[in-house]
Amino acid sequence: MSSGLPEPWTVRFSKSKRREYFFHPETKQSQWEEPEGTDHQQLKQYLAEHPLRVRCLHLLIKHRDSRRPASHRSEHITLSKEEALQELAAYQQRLEQGERFEDLARERSDCSSFKRGGDLGHFAHGEMQPAFESVAFALPVGAVSAPVETDSGVHLIKRVA
Numbered sequence: 001m002s003s004g005l006p007e008p009w010t011v012r013f014s015k016s017k018r019r020e021y022f023f024h025p026e027t028k029q030s031q032w033e034e035p036e037g038t039d040h041q042q043l044k045q046y047l048a049e050h051p052l053r054v055r056c057l058h059l060l061i062k063h064r065d066s067r068r069p070a071s072h073r074s075e076h077i078t079l080s081k082e083e084a085l086q087e088l089a090a091y092q093q094r095l096e097q098g099e100r101f102e103d104l105a106r107e108r109s110d111c112s113s114f115k116r117g118g119d120l121g122h123f124a125h126g127e128m129q130p131a132f133e134s135v136a137f138a139l140p141v142g143a144v145s146a147p148v149e150t151d152s153g154v155h156l157i158k159r160v161a
């Protein structure tokens, strides 16, 4: 689906101003206003279907090959990746039995976001590790991912916005 923007303009999200802006990848020009010739309705429809930001909760289980094999739970994580995946599968079952994602993230996540029920807040493209980002942006709101592997460990991701 077209963005409604004239080629090759793209739309991005400004974290500082918390709003979208328009970027021309050849001239490197950026501006707040919609470029000349934009189909406004099509752009609004496009943004409704291709959000520039998502908000997710996640439950991370680190293992001995994680980038930083330590967390508030353990100074030295020795779990193997296979053991971490087995433990994550048990949390998937508990979610399927109706337990709240936030409660399980608070109980078990090795990410410092555990304190907020695994809430990472809103993030745009380019802010999280690629494998995490692509799954997060592909999730429907309210859905929980299958296990996702990143350099940090193995995750379950719930998209909430």
Ligand SMILES: O=C(N[C@H](Cc1nc2ccccc2[nH]1)C(=O)O)c1cc2ccccc2s1
Binding pocket: 058, 060, 068, 110, 111, 112, 113, 119, 120, 121, 128, 129, 132, 150, 152
């Ligand atoms: O990178 C973080 N924490 C790392 C673990 C980690 N690695 C991740 C990789 C992708 C998404 C979230 C991730 N969390 C740590 O604690 O070792 C973040 C913590 C928080 C806390 C609040 C909001 C965003 C973030 S991102």
